[in-house]
Amino acid sequence: MEEHNHNLINGGREICLIGLDGLGWAEIEPWVENGTLSNLRGIREDGTATDLTSTHPPWTPCAWPSFLSGRNPGAHGVFDFFTREGYDKRLVERPDVDVPYLFEAADAEGLTPVVVNYPVTHLAPKLENGAIVPGYLASEDVTFYPDHLREEYEAEYGEYVIYPEYGKDDNAVEGYVDVARHRRDMSRFLDERYDWDLLAVQFQVTDSIFHDLDDRDQIRQVLEKVDQFVGDIIDLGDDDPDVFVASDHGMGDYEWTFYVNSWLAENGYCKTTTGEGQYFRQAKADLKGETDNKNPNGVKLFVEATTSALTHIGLSPQRIHRGLGAVGLDKAVERLLPEDVLVAAQNQIVDHENSTAYQLLFNSLGVHLNVEGREPNGKVTTDEYDDIRQKLIDELSKIRDPDGKLVFDDVLPREEVYQGKYLEDAPDILLVPRDYQYDVSGSIVDTFRRNPHKNHKPEGILLSNRELDVDPEDGASIYDIAPTVAAALGLPLDAKTDGQVLGPFEEPDKVVDWDELAGEYREMSGADDGPTDSVEDRLADLGYME
Numbered sequence: 001m002e003e004h005n006h007n008l009i010n011g012g013r014e015i016c017l018i019g020l021d022g023l024g025w026a027e028i029e030p031w032v033e034n035g036t037l038s039n040l041r042g043i044r045e046d047g048t049a050t051d052l053t054s055t056h057p058p059w060t061p062c063a064w065p066s067f068l069s070g071r072n073p074g075a076h077g078v079f080d081f082f083t084r085e086g087y088d089k090r091l092v093e094r095p096d097v098d099v100p101y102l103f104e105a106a107d108a109e110g111l112t113p114v115v116v117n118y119p120v121t122h123l124a125p126k127l128e129n130g131a132i133v134p135g136y137l138a139s140e141d142v143t144f145y146p147d148h149l150r151e152e153y154e155a156e157y158g159e160y161v162i163y164p165e166y167g168k169d170d171n172a173v174e175g176y177v178d179v180a181r182h183r184r185d186m187s188r189f190l191d192e193r194y195d196w197d198l199l200a201v202q203f204q205v206t207d208s209i210f211h212d213l214d215d216r217d218q219i220r221q222v223l224e225k226v227d228q229f230v231g232d233i234i235d236l237g238d239d240d241p242d243v244f245v246a247s248d249h250g251m252g253d254y255e256w257t258f259y260v261n262s263w264l265a266e267n268g269y270c271k272t273t274t275g276e277g278q279y280f281r282q283a284k285a286d287l288k289g290e291t292d293n294k295n296p297n298g299v300k301l302f303v304e305a306t307t308s309a310l311t312h313i314g315l316s317p318q319r320i321h322r323g324l325g326a327v328g329l330d331k332a333v334e335r336l337l338p339e340d341v342l343v344a345a346q347n348q349i350v351d352h353e354n355s356t357a358y359q360l361l362f363n364s365l366g367v368h369l370n371v372e373g374r375e376p377n378g379k380v381t382t383d384e385y386d387d388i389r390q391k392l393i394d395e396l397s398k399i400r401d402p403d404g405k406l407v408f409d410d411v412l413p414r415e416e417v418y419q420g421k422y423l424e425d426a427p428d429i430l431l432v433p434r435d436y437q438y439d440v441s442g443s444i445v446d447t448f449r450r451n452p453h454k455n456h457k458p459e460g461i462l463l464s465n466r467e468l469d470v471d472p473e474d475g476a477s478i479y480d481i482a483p484t485v486a487a488a489l490g491l492p493l494d495a496k497t498d499g500q501v502l503g504p505f506e507e508p509d510k511v512v513d514w515d516e517l518a519g520e521y522r523e524m525s526g527a528d529d530g531p532t533d534s535v536e537d538r539l540a541d542l543g544y545m546e
Helices: 025-033 038-046 060-069 102-108 149-157 172-191 205-212 216-234 260-266 281-287 297-312 317-326 330-336 339-345 382-397 478-489 533-541
Strands: 015-020 048-053 082-085 088-091 113-116 131-133 198-203 242-246 250-259 272-274 348-350 366-369 408-413 429-433 438-441 448-457 459-464
Touching: 015 216, 015 478, 025 038, 025 216, 025 250, 025 459, 038 048, 038 216, 038 242, 038 459, 048 478, 060 102, 060 478, 102 113, 102 198, 102 478, 113 172, 149 172, 172 198, 172 205, 172 216, 198 216, 205 216, 205 448, 242 478, 250 260, 250 459, 260 438, 366 382, 382 408, 382 429, 429 438
Parallel strands: 015 198, 015 242, 113 131, 113 198, 250 438
Antiparallel strands: 048 459, 082 088, 242 459, 250 448, 272 348, 366 429, 408 429
8 A cells, every 4th residue: 555645734643533333331331441342452451441421412423513513403404313403303413513623624624534334424524635425324335425435335334324224133133243344444445545634534323333232242242243344444544643533322111201292292282183103113013014913903903993093082092001000911911012013003193283392303302382473373372482482391301211210410401511503493391301211202102211211411422542631521522523623633723612622632722613614515426315215214213203
Protein backbone atom coordinates (compact mmCIF):
# COMPACT_ATOMS: atom_id res chain seq x y z
CA MET A 1 0.00 0.00 0.00
CA GLU A 2 1.32 3.44 -0.88
CA GLU A 3 2.48 5.68 1.94
CA HIS A 4 -0.13 8.15 3.10
CA ASN A 5 0.57 11.80 2.31
CA HIS A 6 -1.87 13.71 4.46
CA ASN A 7 -2.85 17.36 4.43
CA LEU A 8 -0.68 19.23 6.90
CA ILE A 9 -3.56 21.23 8.39
CA ASN A 10 -3.52 18.85 11.38
CA GLY A 11 0.18 18.18 11.34
CA GLY A 12 -0.35 15.08 9.25
CA ARG A 13 -2.01 13.18 12.12
CA GLU A 14 -4.65 10.57 11.42
CA ILE A 15 -7.84 10.30 13.46
CA CYS A 16 -9.80 7.09 13.96
CA LEU A 17 -13.34 7.80 15.19
CA ILE A 18 -15.12 4.55 15.93
CA GLY A 19 -18.77 4.41 16.98
CA LEU A 20 -20.12 1.42 18.89
CA ASP A 21 -23.86 1.91 19.12
CA GLY A 22 -25.56 1.17 22.42
CA LEU A 23 -22.64 0.16 24.63
CA GLY A 24 -22.55 1.13 28.30
CA TRP A 25 -20.02 0.19 30.94
CA ALA A 26 -22.61 -1.73 32.96
CA GLU A 27 -22.95 -4.29 30.17
CA ILE A 28 -19.34 -4.58 28.98
CA GLU A 29 -17.10 -3.78 31.97
CA PRO A 30 -16.45 -7.43 32.95
CA TRP A 31 -15.36 -8.25 29.40
CA VAL A 32 -13.08 -5.21 29.20
CA GLU A 33 -11.60 -6.03 32.60
CA ASN A 34 -10.81 -9.67 31.83
CA GLY A 35 -9.41 -8.91 28.38
CA THR A 36 -12.20 -10.48 26.33
CA LEU A 37 -12.51 -7.09 24.65
CA SER A 38 -8.76 -6.73 24.43
CA ASN A 39 -8.59 -3.75 22.09
CA LEU A 40 -10.97 -1.69 24.20
CA ARG A 41 -8.95 -2.65 27.26
CA GLY A 42 -5.70 -1.60 25.56
CA ILE A 43 -7.13 1.80 24.59
CA ARG A 44 -8.35 2.33 28.16
CA GLU A 45 -4.93 1.44 29.59
CA ASP A 46 -3.18 3.80 27.18
CA GLY A 47 -5.40 6.80 27.78
CA THR A 48 -8.95 7.54 28.91
CA ALA A 49 -12.17 5.68 29.62
CA THR A 50 -15.23 7.55 30.87
CA ASP A 51 -18.99 7.90 30.63
CA LEU A 52 -20.48 9.78 27.69
CA THR A 53 -23.85 11.39 28.40
CA SER A 54 -26.29 11.08 25.50
CA THR A 55 -29.07 13.27 24.17
CA HIS A 56 -32.63 13.22 25.43
CA PRO A 57 -34.04 10.86 24.45
CA PRO A 58 -30.98 8.59 24.19
CA TRP A 59 -32.03 7.18 20.84
CA THR A 60 -29.81 6.46 17.85
CA PRO A 61 -31.35 8.89 15.30
CA CYS A 62 -31.06 11.98 17.48
CA ALA A 63 -27.86 11.01 19.31
CA TRP A 64 -25.56 10.33 16.34
CA PRO A 65 -26.39 13.65 14.61
CA SER A 66 -25.48 15.37 17.90
CA PHE A 67 -22.31 13.26 18.11
CA LEU A 68 -21.32 14.25 14.57
CA SER A 69 -22.29 17.91 14.83
CA GLY A 70 -21.75 18.93 18.46
CA ARG A 71 -25.23 20.45 18.57
CA ASN A 72 -28.35 19.51 20.54
CA PRO A 73 -31.58 18.21 18.95
CA GLY A 74 -33.18 21.64 19.29
CA ALA A 75 -30.51 22.91 16.92
CA HIS A 76 -30.46 20.02 14.44
CA GLY A 77 -34.18 19.22 14.46
CA VAL A 78 -34.30 15.43 15.09
CA PHE A 79 -35.98 14.16 18.27
CA ASP A 80 -36.91 10.58 17.39
CA PHE A 81 -36.78 7.99 14.62
CA PHE A 82 -39.49 9.97 12.88
CA THR A 83 -40.03 13.57 11.96
CA ARG A 84 -43.54 14.93 12.09
CA GLU A 85 -45.57 16.55 9.36
CA GLY A 86 -48.72 17.70 11.09
CA TYR A 87 -50.16 14.56 12.67
CA ASP A 88 -48.28 12.31 10.25
CA LYS A 89 -44.70 11.10 10.54
CA ARG A 90 -41.94 9.65 8.40
CA LEU A 91 -38.49 8.23 9.06
CA VAL A 92 -35.72 10.81 9.36
CA GLU A 93 -32.89 11.12 6.86
CA ARG A 94 -29.84 13.35 6.42
CA PRO A 95 -31.68 16.38 4.94
CA ASP A 96 -33.80 16.49 8.12
CA VAL A 97 -30.65 17.14 10.18
CA ASP A 98 -30.20 20.85 9.66
CA VAL A 99 -26.57 21.15 10.82
CA PRO A 100 -23.19 20.31 9.27
CA TYR A 101 -21.46 17.13 10.33
CA LEU A 102 -17.83 16.98 11.46
CA PHE A 103 -16.71 15.13 8.35
CA GLU A 104 -18.38 17.73 6.10
CA ALA A 105 -16.49 20.52 7.87
CA ALA A 106 -13.27 18.51 7.49
CA ASP A 107 -13.91 18.05 3.77
CA ALA A 108 -14.64 21.76 3.35
CA GLU A 109 -11.26 22.55 4.90
CA GLY A 110 -9.44 20.33 2.43
CA LEU A 111 -9.05 17.22 4.59
CA THR A 112 -10.05 13.74 3.47
CA PRO A 113 -12.73 12.04 5.55
CA VAL A 114 -13.79 8.44 5.00
CA VAL A 115 -17.11 7.62 6.70
CA VAL A 116 -18.58 4.13 7.06
CA ASN A 117 -22.05 3.23 8.34
CA TYR A 118 -22.90 6.20 10.58
CA PRO A 119 -26.66 6.52 11.09
CA VAL A 120 -28.67 9.28 9.43
CA THR A 121 -26.10 9.94 6.72
CA HIS A 122 -28.41 9.24 3.78
CA LEU A 123 -28.80 10.67 1.26
CA ALA A 124 -25.00 10.84 1.21
CA PRO A 125 -23.52 14.34 0.90
CA LYS A 126 -21.26 15.04 -2.05
CA LEU A 127 -17.77 15.25 -0.55
CA GLU A 128 -14.99 16.93 -2.50
CA ASN A 129 -12.21 14.74 -1.12
CA GLY A 130 -13.65 11.79 0.76
CA ALA A 131 -16.15 8.97 0.68
CA ILE A 132 -19.27 8.00 2.59
CA VAL A 133 -21.14 4.74 3.06
CA PRO A 134 -24.50 5.49 4.74
CA GLY A 135 -25.75 3.39 7.62
CA TYR A 136 -28.76 2.94 9.89
CA LEU A 137 -32.17 4.16 8.68
CA ALA A 138 -31.05 4.07 5.04
CA SER A 139 -32.54 1.46 2.75
CA GLU A 140 -30.38 -1.54 1.88
CA ASP A 141 -29.89 -0.29 -1.68
CA VAL A 142 -28.88 3.24 -0.65
CA THR A 143 -26.40 5.03 -2.89
CA PHE A 144 -22.82 5.40 -1.61
CA TYR A 145 -20.67 8.41 -2.44
CA PRO A 146 -18.96 8.32 -4.86
CA ASP A 147 -21.63 6.12 -6.38
CA HIS A 148 -19.16 3.67 -7.95
CA LEU A 149 -17.97 2.52 -4.51
CA ARG A 150 -20.68 -0.06 -3.89
CA GLU A 151 -20.15 -1.87 -7.19
CA GLU A 152 -16.37 -1.91 -6.77
CA TYR A 153 -16.55 -3.06 -3.15
CA GLU A 154 -19.07 -5.82 -3.82
CA ALA A 155 -17.01 -7.15 -6.71
CA GLU A 156 -14.20 -7.78 -4.22
CA TYR A 157 -15.90 -8.49 -0.88
CA GLY A 158 -19.47 -9.50 -1.69
CA GLU A 159 -22.75 -7.75 -0.93
CA TYR A 160 -22.53 -4.90 1.57
CA VAL A 161 -25.41 -5.29 4.02
CA ILE A 162 -26.57 -2.57 6.40
CA TYR A 163 -28.99 -4.68 8.46
CA PRO A 164 -28.75 -8.18 9.88
CA GLU A 165 -31.76 -10.48 9.96
CA TYR A 166 -33.25 -9.89 13.40
CA GLY A 167 -34.90 -12.73 15.29
CA LYS A 168 -32.92 -15.55 13.66
CA ASP A 169 -32.62 -18.53 15.99
CA ASP A 170 -30.06 -20.33 13.83
CA ASN A 171 -26.61 -18.83 13.37
CA ALA A 172 -27.57 -15.52 15.00
CA VAL A 173 -23.97 -14.85 16.03
CA GLU A 174 -22.67 -15.63 12.56
CA GLY A 175 -25.19 -13.25 10.99
CA TYR A 176 -24.26 -10.35 13.24
CA VAL A 177 -20.53 -10.97 12.88
CA ASP A 178 -20.83 -11.07 9.10
CA VAL A 179 -22.57 -7.67 9.06
CA ALA A 180 -19.89 -6.23 11.37
CA ARG A 181 -17.10 -7.70 9.26
CA HIS A 182 -18.24 -5.66 6.28
CA ARG A 183 -17.51 -2.48 8.25
CA ARG A 184 -13.92 -3.65 8.74
CA ASP A 185 -13.62 -4.78 5.12
CA MET A 186 -15.09 -1.53 3.81
CA SER A 187 -12.52 0.36 5.89
CA ARG A 188 -9.72 -1.66 4.30
CA PHE A 189 -11.21 -1.14 0.85
CA LEU A 190 -11.39 2.65 1.30
CA ASP A 191 -7.97 2.82 2.96
CA GLU A 192 -6.45 1.47 -0.24
CA ARG A 193 -8.11 4.24 -2.26
CA TYR A 194 -7.95 7.33 -0.04
CA ASP A 195 -5.19 9.11 1.86
CA TRP A 196 -7.57 9.77 4.67
CA ASP A 197 -7.22 12.17 7.58
CA LEU A 198 -10.39 11.03 9.36
CA LEU A 199 -11.52 7.41 9.32
CA ALA A 200 -14.96 7.30 10.94
CA VAL A 201 -16.55 3.84 11.23
CA GLN A 202 -19.71 2.88 13.11
CA PHE A 203 -20.95 -0.55 14.22
CA GLN A 204 -24.72 -0.74 14.72
CA VAL A 205 -24.85 -4.43 15.66
CA THR A 206 -23.47 -3.62 19.12
CA ASP A 207 -26.89 -2.15 19.89
CA SER A 208 -29.07 -4.63 17.98
CA ILE A 209 -27.75 -7.69 19.79
CA PHE A 210 -29.06 -6.45 23.13
CA HIS A 211 -32.55 -5.96 21.69
CA ASP A 212 -32.52 -9.22 19.77
CA LEU A 213 -30.49 -11.81 21.73
CA ASP A 214 -31.25 -13.15 25.18
CA ASP A 215 -28.18 -15.38 25.41
CA ARG A 216 -25.39 -13.50 27.19
CA ASP A 217 -22.74 -15.74 25.68
CA GLN A 218 -23.96 -15.01 22.17
CA ILE A 219 -23.73 -11.29 22.92
CA ARG A 220 -20.17 -11.79 24.14
CA GLN A 221 -19.21 -13.66 20.99
CA VAL A 222 -20.44 -10.85 18.75
CA LEU A 223 -18.75 -8.14 20.82
CA GLU A 224 -15.49 -10.07 20.87
CA LYS A 225 -15.41 -10.11 17.07
CA VAL A 226 -16.36 -6.43 16.87
CA ASP A 227 -13.50 -5.66 19.26
CA GLN A 228 -11.17 -7.53 16.90
CA PHE A 229 -12.47 -5.52 13.93
CA VAL A 230 -11.90 -2.29 15.89
CA GLY A 231 -8.27 -3.27 16.30
CA ASP A 232 -7.99 -4.05 12.58
CA ILE A 233 -9.39 -0.60 11.70
CA ILE A 234 -7.02 1.22 14.06
CA ASP A 235 -4.13 -0.69 12.49
CA LEU A 236 -4.93 0.95 9.16
CA GLY A 237 -3.57 4.21 10.56
CA ASP A 238 0.05 5.26 10.69
CA ASP A 239 2.23 4.59 13.71
CA ASP A 240 0.23 6.48 16.34
CA PRO A 241 -3.18 7.75 15.21
CA ASP A 242 -5.44 9.60 17.62
CA VAL A 243 -8.18 7.11 18.51
CA PHE A 244 -11.66 7.87 19.82
CA VAL A 245 -14.10 5.04 20.51
CA ALA A 246 -17.54 6.09 21.65
CA SER A 247 -21.15 5.00 21.90
CA ASP A 248 -24.23 7.12 21.40
CA HIS A 249 -25.96 5.78 24.52
CA GLY A 250 -25.78 2.90 26.97
CA MET A 251 -27.85 -0.22 27.46
CA GLY A 252 -29.47 -1.84 30.45
CA ASP A 253 -32.49 -3.39 32.10
CA TYR A 254 -36.04 -2.08 31.76
CA GLU A 255 -38.93 -3.37 33.85
CA TRP A 256 -42.09 -1.80 32.45
CA THR A 257 -43.82 -0.34 29.46
CA PHE A 258 -45.93 2.71 30.32
CA TYR A 259 -48.60 3.54 27.73
CA VAL A 260 -48.71 7.29 27.98
CA ASN A 261 -51.51 7.77 25.45
CA SER A 262 -53.67 5.33 27.40
CA TRP A 263 -53.05 7.38 30.53
CA LEU A 264 -53.79 10.59 28.66
CA ALA A 265 -57.02 9.04 27.35
CA GLU A 266 -58.06 7.93 30.82
CA ASN A 267 -57.46 11.43 32.13
CA GLY A 268 -59.37 13.26 29.42
CA TYR A 269 -56.47 14.67 27.41
CA CYS A 270 -56.42 12.22 24.52
CA LYS A 271 -59.29 11.01 22.32
CA THR A 272 -59.18 7.64 20.58
CA THR A 273 -60.80 6.18 17.51
CA THR A 274 -60.90 2.89 15.65
CA GLY A 275 -58.05 2.35 13.23
CA GLU A 276 -55.01 0.30 12.37
CA GLY A 277 -53.19 -0.85 15.51
CA GLN A 278 -49.72 0.42 16.32
CA TYR A 279 -48.12 -2.91 17.13
CA PHE A 280 -46.37 -4.08 13.99
CA ARG A 281 -44.34 -7.19 14.73
CA GLN A 282 -47.20 -9.68 14.66
CA ALA A 283 -48.77 -8.12 11.58
CA LYS A 284 -45.43 -8.46 9.84
CA ALA A 285 -45.13 -12.10 10.93
CA ASP A 286 -48.63 -12.86 9.65
CA LEU A 287 -47.83 -11.40 6.25
CA LYS A 288 -44.69 -13.53 6.06
CA GLY A 289 -46.52 -16.64 7.21
CA GLU A 290 -44.52 -16.84 10.42
CA THR A 291 -47.37 -16.92 12.95
CA ASP A 292 -46.67 -19.41 15.72
CA ASN A 293 -48.57 -22.67 15.22
CA LYS A 294 -49.52 -22.58 18.90
CA ASN A 295 -51.62 -19.50 18.18
CA PRO A 296 -54.09 -20.56 15.50
CA ASN A 297 -55.60 -17.97 13.22
CA GLY A 298 -59.07 -18.94 14.37
CA VAL A 299 -58.27 -17.82 17.92
CA LYS A 300 -56.71 -14.65 16.64
CA LEU A 301 -59.73 -13.83 14.50
CA PHE A 302 -62.05 -14.57 17.44
CA VAL A 303 -60.13 -12.22 19.72
CA GLU A 304 -60.00 -9.55 17.05
CA ALA A 305 -63.71 -9.79 16.31
CA THR A 306 -64.70 -9.88 19.97
CA THR A 307 -62.45 -6.98 20.90
CA SER A 308 -63.66 -4.92 17.98
CA ALA A 309 -67.29 -5.59 18.89
CA LEU A 310 -66.71 -4.67 22.53
CA THR A 311 -64.89 -1.53 21.46
CA HIS A 312 -67.81 -0.46 19.29
CA ILE A 313 -70.27 -0.71 22.19
CA GLY A 314 -68.16 1.57 24.30
CA LEU A 315 -65.67 -0.66 26.13
CA SER A 316 -62.16 0.72 25.76
CA PRO A 317 -59.20 -1.59 25.13
CA GLN A 318 -58.01 -0.83 28.65
CA ARG A 319 -61.33 -1.96 30.16
CA ILE A 320 -61.36 -5.10 28.00
CA HIS A 321 -57.89 -6.08 29.19
CA ARG A 322 -58.73 -5.31 32.81
CA GLY A 323 -62.00 -7.22 32.53
CA LEU A 324 -60.15 -10.30 31.32
CA GLY A 325 -57.81 -9.93 34.27
CA ALA A 326 -60.63 -9.57 36.77
CA VAL A 327 -62.03 -12.98 35.84
CA GLY A 328 -58.64 -14.63 35.39
CA LEU A 329 -58.86 -14.93 31.61
CA ASP A 330 -56.17 -12.45 30.55
CA LYS A 331 -53.34 -14.95 31.04
CA ALA A 332 -55.37 -17.76 29.53
CA VAL A 333 -55.95 -15.75 26.37
CA GLU A 334 -52.31 -14.70 26.28
CA ARG A 335 -51.22 -18.34 26.49
CA LEU A 336 -53.21 -18.97 23.34
CA LEU A 337 -52.32 -15.68 21.78
CA PRO A 338 -49.21 -13.56 22.51
CA GLU A 339 -49.92 -10.25 24.16
CA ASP A 340 -48.61 -8.43 21.10
CA VAL A 341 -51.44 -9.98 19.10
CA LEU A 342 -53.97 -9.16 21.76
CA VAL A 343 -52.80 -5.58 21.69
CA ALA A 344 -52.93 -5.51 17.90
CA ALA A 345 -56.53 -6.67 18.06
CA GLN A 346 -57.39 -3.76 20.32
CA ASN A 347 -57.60 -1.46 17.38
CA GLN A 348 -57.80 1.91 19.11
CA ILE A 349 -55.51 4.69 17.95
CA VAL A 350 -55.11 8.33 18.87
CA ASP A 351 -57.62 10.76 17.37
CA HIS A 352 -55.09 13.56 17.13
CA GLU A 353 -57.41 16.20 15.72
CA ASN A 354 -59.80 15.95 18.66
CA SER A 355 -57.23 15.53 21.41
CA THR A 356 -55.61 18.02 23.74
CA ALA A 357 -52.36 16.10 24.20
CA TYR A 358 -50.70 12.91 22.97
CA GLN A 359 -47.37 11.25 22.36
CA LEU A 360 -47.13 11.68 18.60
CA LEU A 361 -43.83 9.98 17.84
CA PHE A 362 -43.35 6.35 18.84
CA ASN A 363 -40.46 6.74 21.27
CA SER A 364 -39.89 10.45 21.76
CA LEU A 365 -40.24 10.41 25.57
CA GLY A 366 -42.40 13.45 25.09
CA VAL A 367 -45.95 14.72 24.96
CA HIS A 368 -47.19 17.11 22.30
CA LEU A 369 -50.03 19.53 22.90
CA ASN A 370 -52.49 20.01 20.03
CA VAL A 371 -51.79 23.72 19.69
CA GLU A 372 -53.99 26.06 17.70
CA GLY A 373 -52.15 27.59 14.74
CA ARG A 374 -49.33 25.03 14.97
CA GLU A 375 -51.17 21.76 14.38
CA PRO A 376 -53.63 21.29 11.48
CA ASN A 377 -56.61 21.12 13.84
CA GLY A 378 -55.18 22.63 17.03
CA LYS A 379 -57.40 22.84 20.10
CA VAL A 380 -55.14 24.46 22.72
CA THR A 381 -55.12 28.25 22.45
CA THR A 382 -52.11 30.42 23.23
CA ASP A 383 -53.85 31.70 26.37
CA GLU A 384 -54.47 28.13 27.60
CA TYR A 385 -51.09 26.68 26.68
CA ASP A 386 -49.04 27.46 29.81
CA ASP A 387 -51.76 26.39 32.25
CA ILE A 388 -52.56 23.12 30.45
CA ARG A 389 -48.89 22.24 30.06
CA GLN A 390 -48.11 22.92 33.71
CA LYS A 391 -51.14 20.94 34.86
CA LEU A 392 -50.00 18.00 32.74
CA ILE A 393 -46.43 18.27 34.06
CA ASP A 394 -47.73 18.18 37.62
CA GLU A 395 -49.99 15.18 36.98
CA LEU A 396 -47.40 13.18 35.02
CA SER A 397 -44.84 13.80 37.76
CA LYS A 398 -47.06 11.96 40.26
CA ILE A 399 -47.74 8.77 38.25
CA ARG A 400 -46.78 5.56 40.03
CA ASP A 401 -46.43 2.08 38.60
CA PRO A 402 -48.36 -0.94 39.98
CA ASP A 403 -45.55 -1.44 42.52
CA GLY A 404 -46.16 2.06 43.87
CA LYS A 405 -42.93 3.59 42.51
CA LEU A 406 -42.78 6.89 40.68
CA VAL A 407 -42.48 6.43 36.93
CA PHE A 408 -40.54 9.62 36.16
CA ASP A 409 -37.48 11.21 37.71
CA ASP A 410 -38.35 14.42 35.90
CA VAL A 411 -41.11 15.87 33.75
CA LEU A 412 -39.82 19.01 32.07
CA PRO A 413 -40.90 21.77 29.70
CA ARG A 414 -39.00 21.42 26.44
CA GLU A 415 -37.10 24.70 26.82
CA GLU A 416 -35.29 23.26 29.84
CA VAL A 417 -33.90 20.45 27.65
CA TYR A 418 -33.39 21.90 24.16
CA GLN A 419 -32.20 25.16 22.64
CA GLY A 420 -32.25 26.19 19.01
CA LYS A 421 -34.38 27.08 16.04
CA TYR A 422 -36.22 23.74 16.09
CA LEU A 423 -37.48 24.10 19.65
CA GLU A 424 -41.04 24.47 18.32
CA ASP A 425 -40.81 21.01 16.72
CA ALA A 426 -39.87 19.31 19.99
CA PRO A 427 -42.46 17.70 22.25
CA ASP A 428 -43.93 20.30 24.58
CA ILE A 429 -43.25 18.12 27.63
CA LEU A 430 -40.21 15.86 28.09
CA LEU A 431 -40.37 12.68 30.16
CA VAL A 432 -37.34 11.32 32.03
CA PRO A 433 -38.15 7.77 33.20
CA ARG A 434 -37.01 6.78 36.68
CA ASP A 435 -33.58 5.18 36.27
CA TYR A 436 -34.58 4.59 32.63
CA GLN A 437 -36.52 1.46 33.59
CA TYR A 438 -39.65 2.32 31.59
CA ASP A 439 -40.44 2.33 27.91
CA VAL A 440 -42.98 5.06 27.13
CA SER A 441 -45.22 3.78 24.35
CA GLY A 442 -47.83 5.61 22.32
CA SER A 443 -50.00 2.53 21.73
CA ILE A 444 -53.46 2.30 23.27
CA VAL A 445 -53.64 -0.59 25.72
CA ASP A 446 -53.67 -0.95 29.49
CA THR A 447 -51.63 1.77 31.17
CA PHE A 448 -48.82 -0.51 32.39
CA ARG A 449 -47.34 -3.77 31.22
CA ARG A 450 -44.55 -5.52 33.10
CA ASN A 451 -41.99 -6.01 30.36
CA PRO A 452 -38.44 -6.99 31.42
CA HIS A 453 -36.04 -6.36 28.54
CA LYS A 454 -32.94 -4.41 27.51
CA ASN A 455 -33.18 -0.88 26.19
CA HIS A 456 -31.30 2.40 26.03
CA LYS A 457 -29.68 4.17 28.97
CA PRO A 458 -28.36 7.74 28.82
CA GLU A 459 -24.75 6.92 29.76
CA GLY A 460 -22.62 5.65 26.90
CA ILE A 461 -18.86 5.13 26.78
CA LEU A 462 -15.87 7.15 25.58
CA LEU A 463 -12.37 5.75 25.22
CA SER A 464 -9.30 7.40 23.75
CA ASN A 465 -5.63 6.52 23.56
CA ARG A 466 -4.99 10.11 24.70
CA GLU A 467 -5.34 11.45 28.25
CA LEU A 468 -8.51 13.48 27.87
CA ASP A 469 -9.31 16.20 30.38
CA VAL A 470 -12.64 14.84 31.64
CA ASP A 471 -14.34 15.37 34.98
CA PRO A 472 -14.15 11.93 36.66
CA GLU A 473 -17.56 12.40 38.25
CA ASP A 474 -19.54 13.86 35.35
CA GLY A 475 -17.75 12.27 32.40
CA ALA A 476 -18.06 13.81 28.96
CA SER A 477 -21.04 14.87 26.84
CA ILE A 478 -21.96 13.56 23.42
CA TYR A 479 -21.74 17.20 22.27
CA ASP A 480 -18.01 17.24 23.13
CA ILE A 481 -17.01 14.70 20.48
CA ALA A 482 -17.29 16.87 17.35
CA PRO A 483 -15.37 19.88 18.77
CA THR A 484 -12.70 17.62 20.30
CA VAL A 485 -12.10 15.67 17.10
CA ALA A 486 -12.22 18.93 15.14
CA ALA A 487 -9.47 20.30 17.37
CA ALA A 488 -7.42 17.14 16.86
CA LEU A 489 -7.82 17.63 13.10
CA GLY A 490 -6.87 21.31 13.30
CA LEU A 491 -10.30 22.51 12.15
CA PRO A 492 -11.90 25.78 13.22
CA LEU A 493 -14.19 25.54 16.22
CA ASP A 494 -17.91 25.68 15.41
CA ALA A 495 -19.33 28.91 16.80
CA LYS A 496 -22.64 27.14 17.54
CA THR A 497 -21.32 24.04 19.28
CA ASP A 498 -23.02 22.88 22.46
CA GLY A 499 -19.89 20.98 23.48
CA GLN A 500 -16.35 21.76 24.50
CA VAL A 501 -12.88 20.68 23.42
CA LEU A 502 -11.51 18.02 25.74
CA GLY A 503 -7.80 18.42 26.51
CA PRO A 504 -5.03 17.64 25.70
CA PHE A 505 -6.32 19.04 22.42
CA GLU A 506 -6.22 22.83 22.40
CA GLU A 507 -9.28 24.85 21.50
CA PRO A 508 -8.67 26.33 18.04
CA ASP A 509 -8.03 30.08 17.80
CA LYS A 510 -10.27 30.27 14.76
CA VAL A 511 -14.01 30.13 15.42
CA VAL A 512 -16.47 29.94 12.51
CA ASP A 513 -20.09 29.05 11.93
CA TRP A 514 -19.96 25.54 10.45
CA ASP A 515 -23.23 26.35 8.66
CA GLU A 516 -21.26 28.80 6.55
CA LEU A 517 -18.17 26.61 6.33
CA ALA A 518 -20.00 23.50 5.12
CA GLY A 519 -23.33 24.80 3.88
CA GLU A 520 -22.93 23.37 0.39
CA TYR A 521 -23.13 19.85 1.81
CA ARG A 522 -26.90 20.22 1.92
CA GLU A 523 -26.66 19.01 -1.70
CA MET A 524 -27.00 15.25 -1.43
CA SER A 525 -25.93 12.53 -3.82
CA GLY A 526 -28.15 9.84 -5.28
CA ALA A 527 -31.86 9.66 -5.82
CA ASP A 528 -34.63 9.53 -3.26
CA ASP A 529 -34.01 6.67 -0.87
CA GLY A 530 -37.29 5.09 -1.86
CA PRO A 531 -39.92 3.34 0.30
CA THR A 532 -39.06 2.97 3.98
CA ASP A 533 -41.35 0.03 4.74
CA SER A 534 -38.48 -2.43 5.15
CA VAL A 535 -36.61 -0.08 7.48
CA GLU A 536 -39.75 0.41 9.58
CA ASP A 537 -40.16 -3.36 9.75
CA ARG A 538 -36.64 -3.66 11.13
CA LEU A 539 -37.37 -1.03 13.77
CA ALA A 540 -40.51 -2.93 14.71
CA ASP A 541 -38.49 -6.15 15.03
CA LEU A 542 -36.34 -4.45 17.67
CA GLY A 543 -39.33 -3.04 19.55
CA TYR A 544 -38.93 0.62 18.58
CA MET A 545 -42.43 1.00 17.12
CA GLU A 546 -44.67 -0.25 19.89
